[in-house]
Amino acid sequence: MSLVIGLTGGIASGKSTVSTMLKELDISVIDADVEARLAVQKGEPAYAKIIEVFSHGILLPNEEIDRQKLGSIIFHNAEKRKLLNEIVHPEVRKRMTRQIEEANQNQEELVVLDIPLLFESKLTYMVDKTLLVYVDRSVQLQRLMERNNLSALEAEARVNSQMPLSEKVSIADAVINNNGSIKETKKQLNDILIQWGIKKNKR
Numbered sequence: 192m193s194l195v196i197g198l199t200g201g202i203a204s205g206k207s208t209v210s211t212m213l214k215e216l217d218i219s220v221i222d223a224d225v226e227a228r229l230a231v232q233k234g235e236p237a238y239a240k241i242i243e244v245f246s247h248g249i250l251l252p253n254e255e256i257d258r259q260k261l262g263s264i265i266f267h268n269a270e271k272r273k274l275l276n277e278i279v280h281p282e283v284r285k286r287m288t289r290q291i292e293e294a295n296q297n298q299e300e301l302v303v304l305d306i307p308l309l310f311e312s313k314l315t316y317m318v319d320k321t322l323l324v325y326v327d328r329s330v331q332l333q334r335l336m337e338r339n340n341l342s343a344l345e346a347e348a349r350v351n352s353q354m355p356l357s358e359k360v361s362i363a364d365a366v367i368n369n370n371g372s373i374k375e376t377k378k379q380l381n382d383i384l385i386q387w388g389i390k391k392n393k394r
């Protein structure tokens with residue numbers, strides 16, 4: 192059986208940055224955001240359900256889901272967010288489970304699941320260990336505003352729709368503090384991988 196590590200954090204906390212470092216070590220990473228995007232493509236069951244709940248007004252002229260519009264609805268409305276989660280999350284779980292099974296069949300020793308809502312969605316049963324990418328709220332908001340070109344209000348709505356990272360710190364098996372430089376983050380990741388017996392200590 193493959194060892195499954197759940198990589199988590201919050202929006203713009205640095206999961207993709209850490210996930211790139213893992214891929215450079217030839218470790219397979221399954222990305223829940225990518226699976227969530229695939230699950231709502233035209234023709235998928237979740238696509239029809241989203242139109243049922245959010246109406247045809249949620250579509251772009253090319254009939255794909257208008258992600259910006261959907262985001263501006265669900266990050267400001269907990270009820271609507273719950274409705275979307277109930278449609279998309281079961282599909283994401285199915286897709287990730289299928290990929291873990293494939294990794295097992297291919298006798299991969301290690302697979303990483305990058306899941307932003309690992310703790311909120313109570314998905315820890317899917318993984319053996321949890322690795323949190325932490326940043327202070329102020330750093331998180333700043334990086335989110337810059338990366339997504341969002342106002343402070345929009346960035347806060349997104350951050351507030353998730354469990355505070357300070358709470359996640361106390362439940363994760365290991366924590367990377369990503370407030371500093373990329374180099375410092377890489378060093379912390381390497382130390383954790385060595386501690387977990389995944390990577391050899393090069394002297």
Ligand SMILES: CC(C)(COP(=O)(O)OP(=O)(O)OC[C@H]1O[C@@H](n2cnc3c(N)ncnc32)[C@H](O)[C@@H]1O)[C@@H](O)C(=O)NCCC(=O)NCCS
Pocket residue numbers: 201202203223224227257258259261262265272275276279280283306307308352353
């Ligand atoms: C609202 C949507 C359309 C916005 O799309 P957009 O392309 O702008 O953002 P993207 O999907 O890349 O998500 C960026 C980040 O937002 C955060 N986020 C996304 N959905 C949620 C949610 N339902 N609750 C809290 N945070 C969320 C995550 O940290 C994620 O990494 C999209 O995020 C979505 O369909 N969300 C529901 C599915 C979901 O929960 N995905 C997250 C992992 S399964």
Ligand SMILES: Nc1ncnc2c1ncn2[C@@H]1O[C@H](COP(=O)(O)OP(=O)(O)OP(=O)(O)O)[C@@H](O)[C@H]1O
Pocket residue numbers: 200201202203204205206207208209307334335338369370371372373376
């Ligand atoms: N240590 C760092 N120093 C400076 N900028 C950083 C650092 N780590 C990440 N960033 C930047 O912060 C932003 C968020 O990082 P990243 O995309 O890795 O986060 P994420 O957790 O994957 O976000 P999301 O889940 O929302 O897609 C990016 O623009 C990234 O380049």
